[in-house]
Amino acid sequence: MFVGLILLLLVVPWYAIRHPIISVLVGGSAWIALLHGPFGLAVAYVAVASVLVIWRLVHKPSFVRFVSRPVRSKWRGAWVYRRRWTSAMHMCGLSKGFGAKRYVPHVVRVRSDEFGDRVRIKLLMGQSADDFEAKTEALASTFGATGCRVETGKPGVIWLHFKHRDALMVPLPAPKVGSVVNLGALSVGRCEDGQPWRLQLLGTHVLVAGATNSGKGSVIWSTLRALAPGVRAGLVDVWAVDPKGGVELASGAPMFARFAYEPEDMVALVEDAAALIRNRAATMRGHTRLHTPTTSEPFVLLVVDELAFLTAYMPDRALSKRLNAALSVVLSQGRAVGVSVMAAVQDPRKEIINMRDLFPTRIGLRLTESDQVDMVLGDGARKRGARCDQIPESTPGIGYVLLEGQREPTRVRAAYVSDYDISAMTATYQAARTDHALSVPVVAGEVVG
Numbered sequence: 001m002f003v004g005l006i007l008l009l010l011v012v013p014w015y016a017i018r019h020p021i022i023s024v025l026v027g028g029s030a031w032i033a034l035l036h037g038p039f040g041l042a043v044a045y046v047a048v049a050s051v052l053v054i055w056r057l058v059h060k061p062s063f064v065r066f067v068s069r070p071v072r073s074k075w076r077g078a079w080v081y082r083r084r085w086t087s088a089m090h091m092c093g094l095s096k097g098f099g100a101k102r103y104v105p106h107v108v109r110v111r112s113d114e115f116g117d118r119v120r121i122k123l124l125m126g127q128s129a130d131d132f133e134a135k136t137e138a139l140a141s142t143f144g145a146t147g148c149r150v151e152t153g154k155p156g157v158i159w160l161h162f163k164h165r166d167a168l169m170v171p172l173p174a175p176k177v178g179s180v181v182n183l184g185a186l187s188v189g190r191c192e193d194g195q196p197w198r199l200q201l202l203g204t205h206v207l208v209a210g211a212t213n214s215g216k217g218s219v220i221w222s223t224l225r226a227l228a229p230g231v232r233a234g235l236v237d238v239w240a241v242d243p244k245g246g247v248e249l250a251s252g253a254p255m256f257a258r259f260a261y262e263p264e265d266m267v268a269l270v271e272d273a274a275a276l277i278r279n280r281a282a283t284m285r286g287h288t289r290l291h292t293p294t295t296s297e298p299f300v301l302l303v304v305d306e307l308a309f310l311t312a313y314m315p316d317r318a319l320s321k322r323l324n325a326a327l328s329v330v331l332s333q334g335r336a337v338g339v340s341v342m343a344a345v346q347d348p349r350k351e352i353i354n355m356r357d358l359f360p361t362r363i364g365l366r367l368t369e370s371d372q373v374d375m376v377l378g379d380g381a382r383k384r385g386a387r388c389d390q391i392p393e394s395t396p397g398i399g400y401v402l403l404e405g406q407r408e409p410t411r412v413r414a415a416y417v418s419d420y421d422i423s424a425m426t427a428t429y430q431a432a433r434t435d436h437a438l439s440v441p442v443v444a445g446e447v448v449g
C-alpha cells in the first residue's frame with residue numbers, strides 16, 4: 001500500500017511532465033467536472049472547440065504550428081509507429097540479437113505534417129544508416145507510405161522520412177515578384193516538405209543539369225524572377241549567354257545588362273566578365289574579402305543556357321581556347337568579387353565533368369541514366385536518395401539539391417514561369433543599364449533577323 005502510494009506520487013508527476021498536453025486536458029477536465037458538473041464540462045468543451053475553429057479561420061499558419069501538427073505528430077507517433085514498431089523492425093530485418101534476447105532500435109520522436117512523417121530513431125549498437133537505407137522500400141510499405149528516405153543525424157541517430165502526399169506533384173505557379181532581393185537565399189520553388197526552396201547565389205556558382213525538357217529553363221527563370229527588383233534597382237546585372245542562337249533567353253532581353261548569342265559575342269562577353277573580375281580583385285585586395293553589391297559595383301550573374309554548346313561545340317579553335325581561358329578565370333575567381341555563374345547543362349558526361357567541381361551548388365533535374373546522378377551531385381548522392389533518373393517526364397522542374405550543411409539530397413521543384421509571366425516581368429523590371437540596346441529583335445517571343 002505504502003509502496004504503491006510512493007509509486008503513484010512519482011509516476012503522476014513524471015507522466016505530467018512527459019505528456020503536458022494530455023495532462024492539462026485530463027486535469028483541467030476533472031477540475032471543471034468537479035466544480036461545475038458534467039454540464040459545465042460540456043460548455044467548456046464547446047467553448048474550447050469554438051476558440052480553436054476561430055483560431056484556424058483567422059490565422060491558419062499559427063494554428064497548424066501550435067495545434068494541428070503537434071496533435072497529428074502525437075497521434076501518428078502512437079498509432080502508426082510505436083504500436084507496431086517492434087514487429088515491424090523484426091519483419092524488416094532491423095532487429096539485432098544478443099544472447100537469447102532480441103533488441104529493436106528506439107523511436108525517439110515523430111514529427112508529422114500534411115505531406116508525411118519524420119521519425120527520429122536511436123540506432124542499436126552495431127547498426128548504421130546503411131542498414132536502414134537498404135530497407136527503405138520495405139519500411140515504406142510497412143508503414144503505408146509512398147516513399148521512405150534516410151537522413152543521418154548525430155552519431156547513432158537517424159531520421160526516417162515517410163512520404164504520404166507529394167508536395168511537388170502540382171506545378172508551382174510563379175510567385176509574385178518581391179520587393180527585396182536576398183542573394184543568399186532566393187526563393188525559387190518548393191522543397192519536398194512544403195518549405196520554400198531557397199537558392200544561394202552570392203559567393204557560389206550554380207550548375208543545373210537535366211535532360212531535355214527537364215525544366216532547366218524554369219530554374220533559370222525562377223532565379224531571374226527572384227532577382228528582378230535588384231535588376232531594376234541596378235544592384236544586380238544579368239549577363240546572359242545563349243548558345244542556342246538566342247532562342248531560350250531572348251524574351252528576357254530587357255532584363256539583361258549584357259546579352260550574347262553569336263559565338264564571337266559570347267566569347268567577348270565571358271572575356272569581359274573575366275576582366276571585370278580581375279579589376280574588382282585588384283581593387284578589393286587588402287581591403288575586404290567579400291564583395292558587397294552597390295549600384296556602381298553590382299552583383300553580376302552570368303547565365304549560360306547550355307554550357308556544353310559553349311565549351312564543346314565552339315566552331316573555331318581559337319575562339320574555343322579564348323573562351324576556356326576566360327571561363328576558368330570566371331569560375332575560379334568570380335565568387336569572391338560578386339560575379340556568379342548559373343549554367344545549364346543537358347549531358348553531364350561531356351567535358352562539363354571537368355568543370356563540375358568549380359560549381360559549389362549543383363542541381364540535378366531529371367537525368368536519363370543513373371550513373372549521371374553522382375556525376376552531377378557528387379559521389380554517393382544517388383545512394384543517399386537523389387533518384388534523378390527516376391523523375392517522371394511528366395513532372396518537369398523537379399530535381400535534387402544538396403543544401404548547405406546537409407549530407408542527404410533534398411527533393412525540390414522550381415516554380416514555373418510562363419511566357420506570359422516573363423513578358424509581364426520584363427515589362428516592369430528592366431535592367432538599370434544595358435549595352436546590348438535590345439539587339440535581339442523579339443516578335444511574339446521569337447527571335448527574328
Ligand SMILES: Nc1ncnc2c1ncn2[C@@H]1O[C@H](COP(=O)(O)OP(=O)(O)OP(=O)(O)O)[C@@H](O)[C@H]1O
Pocket residue numbers: 171172210211212213214215216217218346395396397398413414415416417
Ligand atoms: N517547374 C516547372 N513546372 C511545371 N512545368 C514545367 C516546369 N518547368 C518546365 N515545365 C514544362 O516543361 C517544358 C520544358 O521545360 P524547359 O524548357 O524549362 O526544359 P529544359 O530542360 O530547359 O529543356 P531544353 O533542354 O530542351 O531547353 C516547358 O515548356 C514547360 O511546359
